[in-house]
Amino acid sequence: MSFKSAMLEDLEVRGLIFQKTHDELDEALAEGPITLYCGFDPSADSLHIGNLLGICVLAHFRRHGHNPVALVGGATGLIGDPSGKSEERNQLSEEVLQKNLEGISNDLRKCLDRALEMHPETLGDVSRDEIPIVNNADWMKPWSFIEFLRDVGKSFRVNAMLAKDSVKTRLEEREQGLSYTEFSYMLIQAYDFLHLFKEHGCRLQVGGSDQWGNITAGTELIRRTTGDSAFGLTFPLITSASGQKLGKTEKGATYLNPDRNSPYEFYQYWVNREDADCERFLRMFTFMPHDEIDELASIIERGENRGDVQRRLAHEVTWLVHGKEEADKAVRASKMLFGEKIEGMTDRDLQSIFADVPSTSIERGRLESGIGILDLITETGLRGSKSDARRLVQDGGAYINNEKVDGLDHVVDTAQLASESMLVLRAGKKKYHVLAVE
């Protein structure tokens, strides 16, 4: 398939087109910059990796010179989108919602701005204007129920609503059912589109493939009330090559907010992607030139990947979400946390690298006179008993500053500090503990 617009061409290559409402979108995009939007659900105080694709799609549009608008669902968040949900959602209190709105607006703004500082070689002619972040509560709240039913509800056929996938699936699962509240959700999202169309000249809504029903409800409403046509475009639902949902780990979702998941954890999420996912993810989530991605892909194809491709991917995405400085730090921390000898560091460095690692402080005097390794391992809680600690050392699984402890009678003293006042103990491959003298 060939496109007139560079924009759709690019999205196609990136694998980001799932469905679009009509092909005229291509012409519209070729003619010049258009305004488009994507909505984000305030179900938590931070977005997570599952939301990242929407951000990236907006960013791709922005880098092509179009004008994205981000919508946060201050109104819809009070209702709950039934799309793709098997059960009725818990309603959020106004207070929590407010906090969530601030959190995700913050995430959105940062990412969308950083998207412009990356890869100038693929950056088009763009506007540096601040991206509008709008809240649908601002225009939904003033409506009275009666007025909304008369003005907006009139344009919806229940038959059509019932036919939508999001509604149909829920009704078929009789156990769950669907509240009137959630059933009405699509009216609000449809009205959002109409509102943005009128007020911001917004002609395109993008979203995940599960949003198709809500998006087309919007384009229909615009056609009925104004006679104009607006567009919808969805991107595919992303799963890993092995079928895992994007962003999910054993511990749950990985969030964009550094207070929830540190930049290091975020970076690690991407480092741990399978080979088979790397090329796709590089295209979707980074702004690297395609020939550069081709090159990385060929490394994997030749079977020569030693994790470099993942590290490259991780650095790019971490930069987008947490900034370059944090991304670089995550790279350094990863080296330390995966075996590189720790020495000649400052307390500050160690503190930031091992921020999430448990630590114990100890009196300077005790360390000066030396502490047996077995005592140290039990006191720091790395092992629960001395017998257990003994086994660890015998197995060769005990490390100080990433150097293997040589024997059971090893004595630790101040000479082994890796920085002014800290040293790093390790049990096995991953379990770290920071010891600090006070």
Added chain:
RNA sequence: GGUGGGGUUCCCGAGCGGUCAAAGGGGCCAGACUGUAAAUCUGGUGGCUACGCCUUCGAAGGUUCGAAUCCUUCCCCCACCA
């Protein structure tokens, strides 16, 4: 209420007088290999002042030089009968 079977270490499960800190498997912990993956392989898996000692086999008593193993009582599970 009656009869039969059973409660073993993190879990499952063998053991039925000394050779039992207790087979085997799972899990877990390490190590090797590797790319911070998976798989595989190796070792370990009650505690301690450690070639020895102490505490563990539902609970409490008892027999015995010696008990997870035998006896008594109690508690709890399961099956069948009423």
